[in-house]
Amino acid sequence: MSLPTKEGATALLHAHVRDEYQRLHAVMVATALEGYAQHIFPGEDPHLWYLTGLLHDLDFEEHPDTHPAPSLGWFKEWNYPEALIHAVEAHAYGYHDFKTLPQTKLAAALLATDELCGIFYAYRKMNPVRYGEMKPASLKKKFKDHGFAAKIDRATIELGCQHLGVDLDAHIANLGRFLAPLN
Template sequence: DDAEFWGIVGLLHDVDFEQYPNEHCIKAPELLREAGVGEDMIHAICSHGYGLTVDIKPEHEMEKVLYAVDELTGLIGAAALMRPSKSVMDMEVKSLKKKYKDKKFAAGCSREVIENGADMLGWDLPTLWEKTIEAMRSCEADIAAEMDKI
């Protein structure tokens, strides 16, 4: 089932990041193979590090989406925290655009990767921003509820 496959990819895409931050997407295949994960899923997981740490190019549309939004969600999350609401629920593309253009804001979020990802998908940046904001809105309440339990 595609939804289950991509859900697992989303959950596992940073499997090596905390333990091996300087080898992100490099150590992942070893860890995932040890856990019995298939090569198609390993490719999908590791391709989001394309051009940063690995040469595994995103091929499937969902791999391209993960590649594009992994950096972008960090930037949007940082922008949300600067808002009075601390939320994406009231965020508009025009306010994100201002933050995006400021290279000092969320400087660790690669604009180059975001732009390459949009190009891979055949989308302009405002389309990618809008789709990502909408996706983040759709799960914000659930994430907040889970965080409250911690």
């Protein structure tokens, strides 16, 4: 089992992902997962959780129709931990014939966090407020409004929350707190 440093993983991300939004999305998800490992699930490896979030969409730009199959192959070839591989595979539940449900806290957290970061980003574009200052009730209202950030798959967020054992309100509040350093 091997993992790159944060710097190495960031260089890998930049080699495969050129879109600035996708890079920011990766950092948002990584930061949120690291927050979960540090504050909600003590004993989990914050570095593993951060890198899982940072690299979860590594192949999306280059292989959108088969994502995340190519990156799963790379991760296996690079001898990345099975926990990372499983989480990346489970985050694609329901897409491109992926049927793997999250079996770990890391996988559930990635599933719950990935799409929700998109709602946070869209909300901030509409209301220039810092992440840590966003009102969870306002974000939940946007979550329920399927016309807002319409491409966000709310069902996967709810499925992730269910497997993580956290309700949506608490998850939104956690993400607001965890993403605050990105302001």
